[in-house]
Amino acid sequence: xxxxxxxxxxxxxxxxxxxxxxxxxxxxxxxxxxxxxxxxxxxxxxxxxxxxxxxxxxxxxxxxxxxxxxxxxxxxxxxxxxxxxxxxxxxxxxxxxxxxxxxxxxxxxxxxxxxxxxxxxxxxxxxxxxxxxxxxxxxxxxxxxxxxxxxxxxxxxxxxxxxxxxxxxxxxxxxxxxxxxxxxxxxxxxxxxxxxxxxxxxxxxxxxxxxxxxxxxxxx
Ligand code: SF4
Numbered sequence: 001x002x003x004x005x006x007x008x009x010x011x012x013x014x015x016x017x018x019x020x021x022x023x024x025x026x027x028x029x030x031x032x033x034x035x036x037x038x039x040x041x042x043x044x045x046x047x048x049x050x051x052x053x054x055x056x057x058x059x060x061x062x063x064x065x066x067x068x069x070x071x072x073x074x075x076x077x078x079x080x081x082x083x084x085x086x087x088x089x090x091x092x093x094x095x096x097x098x099x100x101x102x103x104x105x106x107x108x109x110x111x112x113x114x115x116x117x118x119x120x121x122x123x124x125x126x127x128x129x130x131x132x133x134x135x136x137x138x139x140x141x142x143x144x145x146x147x148x149x150x151x152x153x154x155x156x157x158x159x160x161x162x163x164x165x166x167x168x169x170x171x172x173x174x175x176x177x178x179x180x181x182x183x184x185x186x187x188x189x190x191x192x193x194x195x196x197x198x199x200x201x202x203x204x205x206x207x208x209x210x211x212x213x214x215x216x217x218x219x220x
Contacts, residue, residue: 005080008073010042012056015063017041048085050183053078057180075176079189082179086186087215090165094216096142100163101213104170104192105149106202107131120147133206141213143167154178158185167212169204188212 017038025034045052060067060074067073105117109129114122116131125132131147138145144161148154151174158166166187168175171194179187190209192202 002080002084005077008060008067008077009048009053009056009081010045012059012074012077013041013045013052014038016055016059048081050082050180053082054180054183057176072172072176075172078176078179079172079191083188083212086165086188087212090186091215092218094165096213096217097144098164099143099213099216100158100161100166101134101138101143101145101209102154102157102166102168103131103134103145103147104174104202105147106171106199107134107169107192107204108147110201117147117149117153120145129201130204130206134204134209137206137210137213141210141217143213150174151178151181155181158182165216167209167216169209171198171202188216 017040020041021034021037024037025031028034045056057074057078060077064071064073103120107130108114108116108123112126112128114124116123120131120135123131123135125135127133135145137143144163146157146161148157154168163185166182166185167190168178168182168187169190169192170178171192175189175191179189190204190212192204194200194202196202
């Protein structure tokens with residue numbers, strides 16, 4: 001799966017590099033300089049900065065239909081490689097209090113009347129959805145927790161809470177784009193599951209969230 005994402009990443013960079021390669025060819029009339037341009041872009045891409053991930057994402061997005069992954073190959077690429085980079089770079093070094101656990105509103109059971117968007121602690125932890133267990137996890141680990149109804153509120157939470165790293169839960173579509181929007185704040189993503197369909201009573205594996213937080217906070 002990871003190798004698939006790496007392949008997609010370099011595919012995006014290769015398609016992108018055709019444009020400068022054509023200019024180089026028209027300027028030099030030497031095909032090998034054009035080929036060197038493609039290779040150079042891919043070598044620079046080994047650093048996997050947010051900028052290169054964003055370039056590859058925007059090139060892959062229009063090709064999503066032929067890449068498989070239920071049309072989310074570009075998002076999966078950002079989630080997998082972006083999360084890897086965050087965990088590799090910051091693993092074991094982030095104080096728990098500087099981590100933001102950012103959750104989507106669709107985790108809340110649809111018929112729950114507790115208003116948790118602006119204060120997650122309005123949840124009474126009845127066990128009807130994963131929000132209560134995630135609050136328990138936040139209490140246990142000391143991370144901050146926030147709930148967003150969309151990208152605008154997610155960015156506002158990040159701006160106001162100023163985390164050093166974010167552990168974000170969302171569907172592939174929101175998570176992939178959201179990780180790019182959060183730059184330069186590093187994000188490790190955990191995909192939710194959607195047994196009742198998109199945006200309704202979604203679920204998340206609490207152990208995966210806990211493990212992601214633990215990889216950021218504890219040296220392994
Ligand atoms: S755990 Fe219960 S109270 Fe909390 S958000 Fe879910 S359904 Fe509502």
